[in-house]
Amino acid sequence: xxxxxxxxxxxxxEKLIALKSxxxxxxxxxxxxLAGVSIATVSRVLNGDPVxxxxxxxxxxxxxxxxxxxxxxxxxxxxxxxxxxKLIGLLIPDIQNPFYVDVIRGIEEYAxxxxxxVVIGNFSQDQKKERLYIDILRSESVxxxxxxxxxxxxxxxxxxxxxGYAVVCIDRGLTNLNVDVVKSDNEKGAFNAVEHLIKxxxxxxxxxxxxPSIPTTQxxxxxxxxxxxxxxxxxxxxxxxxxxxxxxSGVEITRELLELPNRPTAIFTANNLLTLGxxxxxxxxxxxxxxxxxxxxxxxxYWATSLNPPLxxxxxxxxxxxxxxxxxxxxxxxxxxRLPANVIVKTDLMIRKSCGFKLPSKT
Amino acid sequence: xxxxxxxxxxxxxEKLIALKSxxxxxxxxxxxxLAGVSIATVSRVLNGDPVxxxxxxxxxxxxxxxxxxxxxxxxxxxxxxxxxxKLIGLLIPDIQNPFYVDVIRGIEEYAxxxxxxVVIGNFSQDQKKERLYIDILRSESVxxxxxxxxxxxxxxxxxxxxxGYAVVCIDRGLTNLNVDVVKSDNEKGAFNAVEHLIKxxxxxxxxxxxxPSIPTTQxxxxxxxxxxxxxxxxxxxxxxxxxxxxxxSGVEITRELLELPNRPTAIFTANNLLTLGxxxxxxxxxxxxxxxxxxxxxxxxYWATSLNPPLxxxxxxxxxxxxxxxxxxxxxxxxxxRLPANVIVKTDLMIRKSCGFKLPSKT
DNA sequence: TGGTATAATGTAAACGTTTTCAAATAGAAT
DNA sequence: ATTCTATTTGAAAACGTTTACATTATACCA
Numbered sequence: 164x165x166x167x168x169x170x171x172x173x174x175x176x177e178k179l180i181a182l183k184s185x186x187x188x189x190x191x192x193x194x195x196x197l198a199g200v201s202i203a204t205v206s207r208v209l210n211g212d213p214v215x216x217x218x219x220x221x222x223x224x225x226x227x228x229x230x231x232x233x234x235x236x237x238x239x240x241x242x243x244x245x246x247x248x249k250l251i252g253l254l255i256p257d258i259q260n261p262f263y264v265d266v267i268r269g270i271e272e273y274a275x276x277x278x279x280x281v282v283i284g285n286f287s288q289d290q291k292k293e294r295l296y297i298d299i300l301r302s303e304s305v306x307x308x309x310x311x312x313x314x315x316x317x318x319x320x321x322x323x324x325x326x327g328y329a330v331v332c333i334d335r336g337l338t339n340l341n342v343d344v345v346k347s348d349n350e351k352g353a354f355n356a357v358e359h360l361i362k363x364x365x366x367x368x369x370x371x372x373x374x375p376s377i378p379t380t381q382x383x384x385x386x387x388x389x390x391x392x393x394x395x396x397x398x399x400x401x402x403x404x405x406x407x408x409x410x411x412s413g414v415e416i417t418r419e420l421l422e423l424p425n426r427p428t429a430i431f432t433a434n435n436l437l438t439l440g441x442x443x444x445x446x447x448x449x450x451x452x453x454x455x456x457x458x459x460x461x462x463x464x465y466w467a468t469s470l471n472p473p474l475x476x477x478x479x480x481x482x483x484x485x486x487x488x489x490x491x492x493x494x495x496x497x498x499x500x501r502l503p504a505n506v507i508v509k510t511d512l513m514i515r516k517s518c519g520f521k522l523p524s525k526t
Numbered sequence: 527x528x529x530x531x532x533x534x535x536x537x538x539x540e541k542l543i544a545l546k547s548x549x550x551x552x553x554x555x556x557x558x559x560l561a562g563v564s565i566a567t568v569s570r571v572l573n574g575d576p577v578x579x580x581x582x583x584x585x586x587x588x589x590x591x592x593x594x595x596x597x598x599x600x601x602x603x604x605x606x607x608x609x610x611x612k613l614i615g616l617l618i619p620d621i622q623n624p625f626y627v628d629v630i631r632g633i634e635e636y637a638x639x640x641x642x643x644v645v646i647g648n649f650s651q652d653q654k655k656e657r658l659y660i661d662i663l664r665s666e667s668v669x670x671x672x673x674x675x676x677x678x679x680x681x682x683x684x685x686x687x688x689x690g691y692a693v694v695c696i697d698r699g700l701t702n703l704n705v706d707v708v709k710s711d712n713e714k715g716a717f718n719a720v721e722h723l724i725k726x727x728x729x730x731x732x733x734x735x736x737x738p739s740i741p742t743t744q745x746x747x748x749x750x751x752x753x754x755x756x757x758x759x760x761x762x763x764x765x766x767x768x769x770x771x772x773x774x775s776g777v778e779i780t781r782e783l784l785e786l787p788n789r790p791t792a793i794f795t796a797n798n799l800l801t802l803g804x805x806x807x808x809x810x811x812x813x814x815x816x817x818x819x820x821x822x823x824x825x826x827x828y829w830a831t832s833l834n835p836p837l838x839x840x841x842x843x844x845x846x847x848x849x850x851x852x853x854x855x856x857x858x859x860x861x862x863x864r865l866p867a868n869v870i871v872k873t874d875l876m877i878r879k880s881c882g883f884k885l886p887s888k889t
Numbered sequence: 890t891g892g893t894a895t896a897a898t899g900t901a902a903a904c905g906t907t908t909t910c911a912a913a914t915a916g917a918a919t
Numbered sequence: 920a921t922t923c924t925a926t927t928t929g930a931a932a933a934c935g936t937t938t939a940c941a942t943t944a945t946a947c948c949a
Contacts, residue, residue, distance in 0.1 A: 187689060190905055201929045206907060216927060236665045237604045238905035241934050245907095250666070258627060258634075259828075267621060271648050275655060280662045283646045285634050292638060299643045302599045303613070326550060410828075443832045464829075465622075465773075469806045471834030553935055564899045569937060579897060601935035604904050608937095 189230035198226035209234065240304050246329065246496050251281050251489065252300035254293060254310040256334075258285040261435065261464045262481045263311075266333060269485020270309060277493070279306075286313070294319050301328075307492045312337060315378050329495040331488045335378045336505075343495060345488045345506040349379055352477040352510035353386025353431070354393075356459050359475075359512055360429045361394045363519060365457065369427035371416045371437050372405025380405065383433050383461060402427050405437075413440020421448065421456075428456060429518065435462035442470060453519035463513050472516035480508050552593035561589035572597065603667050609692065609859050614644050614852065615663035617656060617673040619697075621648040624798065624827045625844045626674075629696060632848020633672060640856070642669075649676070657682050664691075670855045675700060678741055692858040694851045698741050699868075706858060708851045708869040712742055715840045715873035716749025716794070717756075719822050722838075722875055723792045724757045726882060728820065732790035734779045734800050735768025743768065746796050746824060765790050768800075776803020784811065784819075791819060792881065798825035805833065816882035826876050835879035843871050 183189055191202040198205065200219060207215050208223040215223075226232075236249055251274055255263050267283065274281050282305060284296030290313055297319050300308065307329035312320045315338040324330050324340055336344040360368050370387045373380040384403065391398045402420060406412045413436060420427060421444070432438040438460030445452055452458055452472055460467075463478035487506050494501060546552055554565040561568065563582060570578050571586040578586075589595075599612055614637055618626050630646065637644050645668060647659030653676055660682050663671065670692035675683045678701040687693050687703055699707040723731050733750045736743040747766065754761045765783060769775045776799060783790060784807070795801040801823030808815055815821055815835055823830075826841035850869050857864060 192905080202906085203908080203929060203931095204927090207928090210907085214927065219927080233661060233665050235604075235667070235905050236662070237600055237667045238934090239907080241598075241600045241604050241904090241936090242906045242908090244934080258630060259624075261622075264621060264627065268648070271621075271646075275658070278658075278662075280645055280647070280659075280666060282643055283634075284643070285631070295638070295641075296643075298596060299599070299641075302596050303643060304598070304600045439829055439832050446832075446834055466802055466827075466829055466833075469802050469809075470829075470832060471809055555935080565936085566900080566938080567898060570898090573937085577897065582897080598935050601904090602937080604906090604934090605936045605938090607904080 183230075188235075189232040190235065191232075193230050194223065194226045194232050197230055198223045246306045248277060248279050248306055248493055248496055250303065250305045251279050251492065252296075252303070252305035252308045253281050253283045254296055254300075254308065255283060255285050256288050256311050256313065258283075262462055262479055265479075265481025266485040266488070269482040269487075270489045271485075273486055273489045288313060293317075297323065307331070307496050309333060309488050309492055311335060314376060327499070329492055329499065331492045331495065333484060333488050341503045343488075343491045343503045343505075345484050345491065345508065346379075347479045347484065347510050348507045349382035349510075350386040350389065352461065352479070352512075353383040353433075354390045355386075355510070355512045356431055356461070356477050357387050357390035358394070359514070360431065360457065360459060360518060361390060361396060365429040366396065367399070367402070367425070367427045368429045368431055369402035369420050370404075371413060371420075371430060371432045371441060372403065373408035373433045373437065375405055377408070380408075380433060387431065405433065408434055408436060410436045410440045413437035414444050415440075417441040417444040421445070421450070426456070429453075430456060430458050432458065432460045435460060435464050438462065438474065438476070442474070452517050457518040459518050463511075467513070468515065470517070475515045475518045476513050478511040478513050480510070484508050546593075551598075552595040553598065554595075556593050557586065557589045557595050560593055561586045609669045611640060611642050611669055611856055611859055613666065613668045614642050614855065615659075615666070615668035615671045616644050616646045617659055617663075617671065618646060618648050619651050619674050619676065621646075625825055625842055628842075628844025629848040629851070632845040632850075633852045634848075636849050636852045651676060656680075660686065670694070670859050672696060672851050672855055674698060677739065690862070692855055692862065694855045694858065696847060696851050704866045706851075706854045706866045706868075708847050708854065708871065709742075710842045710847065710873050711870045712745035712873075713749040713752065715824065715842070715875075716746040716796075717753045718749075718873070718875045719794055719824070719840050720750050720753035721757070722877070723794065723820065723822060723881060724753060724759060728792040729759065730762070730765070730788070730790045730792070732765035732783050732793045733767075734776060734783075734793060734795045734804060735766065736771035736796045736800065738768055740771070743771075743796060750794065768796065771797055771799060773799045773803045776800035777807050778803075780804040780807040784808070784813075789819070792816075793819065793821050795821065795823045798823060798827050801825065801837065801839070805837070815880050820881040822881050826874075830876070831878065833880070838878045838881045839876050841874040841876050843873070847871050 183193055191205050194205045195202045200223060204215060204219060205223055208220050240249065253270060255267065257263055271281055282300060282303065286293040286296055293313050308323055309331050310320055311334040312332055315335065317337065320330065321337060321340050324342060331343040331345065334346050336342065357368060372384055388398060404416050413432060417440060420430065430441055432441050441458055445456060450456060459475045461477045463476040467474040467476050491504055546556055554568050557568045558565040563586060567578060567582060568586055571583050603612065616633060618630065620626055634644055645663060645666065649656040649659055656676050671686055672694050673683055674697040675695060678698065680700065683693065684700060684703050687705060694706040694708065697709050699705065720731060735747055751761060767779050776795060780803060783793065793804055795804050804821055808819060813819060822838045824840045826839040830837040830839050854867055
């Protein structure tokens with residue numbers, strides 16, 4: 164007992180305690196006087212400046228260790244005009260959407276590996292909230308933004324870029340400005356999905372779209388149209404409907420579709436919430452999937468295989484999208500004048516049972 | 527055209543431009559010289575100090591508006607020793623778990639309404655990652671932490687409290703330290719679930735538990751046991767099994783259970799991933815739920831009603847847990863010496879079809 | 890009018906860094 | 920010894936706030 168106490172009361176340790184600030188935290192000053200040098204020298208050691216003498220470097224490093232020093236990121240951020248990569252602001256439209264959760268994971272993993280922290284703002288498609296978050300993140304001096312803008316001409320996001328912030332958009336771009344964008348190949352994904360339905364014999368395929376004002380929605384509709392055109396199938400505008408991108412909308416529109424005199428044999432839903440609405444409505448009516456009506460959804464989710472029947476879905480690679488996005492952001496921070504890149508991430512069609520099987524056909 | 531240009535070239539506006547810093551951002555200094563006062567006065571106006579004369583206040587407010595001033599939160603944080611509520615650190619074990627997404631939403635909504643920002647660290651049950659995040663958040667000088675500690679005696683979290691940080695734990699507490707905790711009533715939830723199964727006639731009920739080292743798991747097991755005891759049902763240890771809290775574990779253990787000579791008539795799974803594993807395994811074997819075997823899961827999720835059959839589940843109120851947690855955190859920031867609170871949030875049993883119906887019985 | 894109390898504002902230090910510039914030290918060459 | 924150069928270090932300013940303290944302006948009273 165006495166011995167261990169002694170160990171803690173050696174003069175060195177006492178000096179250390181006295182040197183720490185009110186918050187009981189070691190600062191440059193603590194380390195400096197512990198090592199008998201100036202704070203400038205300590206700073207140089209920390210930043211790997213080769214100019215310091217080996218002898219001093221060693222002394223400083225020892226002092227850093229014994230004092231348990233960690234740099235104060237707030238002070239660093241306040242001081243330096245040059246952008247580092249310490250704090251990334253992330254603006255997400257809907258954290259409940261598993262697609263965005265994947266995106267977040269991708270970003271977060273990369274950030275973690277590089278010692279960055281991520282501030283997340285979930286603005287729930289609410290413009291006012293989006294703006295508040297942008298203001299907050301600005302005043303937190305984040306080093307860069309990753310944003311899924313609420314719409315194509317989001318002035319607040321544009322102003323960020325004009326003010327010289329590093330910005331990468333995900334899921335949707337900006338109409339007026341040339342900016343780094345990472346998103347899924349929505350048109351191709353939708354095309355492949357509808358093509359699959361056509362190939363296994365469907366001729367009357369409904370499409371429940373998301374919020375028509377969102378670019379993503381338009382691209383998926385375009386893919387739907389293109390597949391029809393390519394296979395010489397007419398499009399019946401009556402069975403291409405969409406209002407909001409949520410569960411309720413999925414339920415309502417599916418109900419409308421099922422009551423149509425000439426009911427479609429398949430439904431292609433534009434996102435996972437719509438899919439859920441459709442699934443539930445159909446099963447509630449005691450109709451069988453895929454025998455009575457097939458369902459194919461945009462967005463694969465981890466519980467898609469547990470649905471009964473397992474869902475055939477267009478898989479977006481959210482994780483990879485997130486990774487690409489933060490990579491681009493890092494690059495932009497380093498090279499602010501690099502030409503903006505446009506990364507399109509492929510999608511995969513995950514064929515399961517909700518669409519039935521391929522009918523015999525000659526390719 | 528000419529007119530609008532003129533408007534932008536009035537001397538006032540030119541002065542403003544000249545006053546803004548290199549980053550083209552207004553600071554206290556900008557506002558101060560625009561209003562012809564010192565920065566101290568501007569600061570006072572901003573913080574609602576009643577000492578300033580109405581006349582000056584008006585002038586300053588006008589200058590604030592025209593300059594588009596926003597306070598720099600980094601500088602604020604660096605300067606003030608007193609904790610505010612501007613930046614909250616949130617440490618989450620698994621952002622893919624919809625339960626935690628609800629918790630995050632609860633926290634985030636409250637934070638938004640109060641002008642706080644939230645830094646999220648997702649440490650994926652990885653101790654090393656948890657520690658790094660704690661270090662980062664410390665050095666970002668967050669005003670408080672909300673943490674789901676990786677285990678009951680998490681020294682790193684404990685050290686936070688010892689260093690005077692405001693900390694609230696969610697989902698699990700800390701063994702050694704008295705700290706604010708918000709969590710579900712796990713034992714009661716499990717009890718109600720098993721009671722329900724017993725009441726509708728099940729006599730042989732398996733329990734797939736989560737990672738046995740997590741307190742939550744123990745509490746749910748306790749509820750399982752208590753229900754058996756109360757209804758005079760013996761517990762067969764062989765059908766109470768658990769390894770990790772993930773999907774694979776759910777699949778494996780379900781498989782084991784199904785191959786038992788004396789197969790249980792119902793499975794109670796301890797979280798949503800295990801449930802998913804069980805569901806998928808059972809359906810894959812072409813067994814019918816609930817006729818062949820009933821399933822009841824801890825954790826209700828938004829897609830539970832879309833499963834076939836819809837899942838009977840113990841609903842945790844993640845959103846409310848988040849809200850309570852940040853409320854407690856705010857309180858602790860204001861009153862660091864308040865006695866720690868222990869909030870237990872009730873659960874609800876959502877009865878759907880995966881357990882079959884109540885057998886006629888004389889209560 | 891001068892004095893004093895009160896109200897209003899300004900000055901300057903501090904928070905913990907980074908970085909420029911100047912100073913000190915050392916070594917080499919004369 | 921003196922000067923010069925190269926190496927190594929330190930002093931001080933700056934980032935944008937808050938705040939204790941000092942100063943000035945205003946009002947009141949004798």
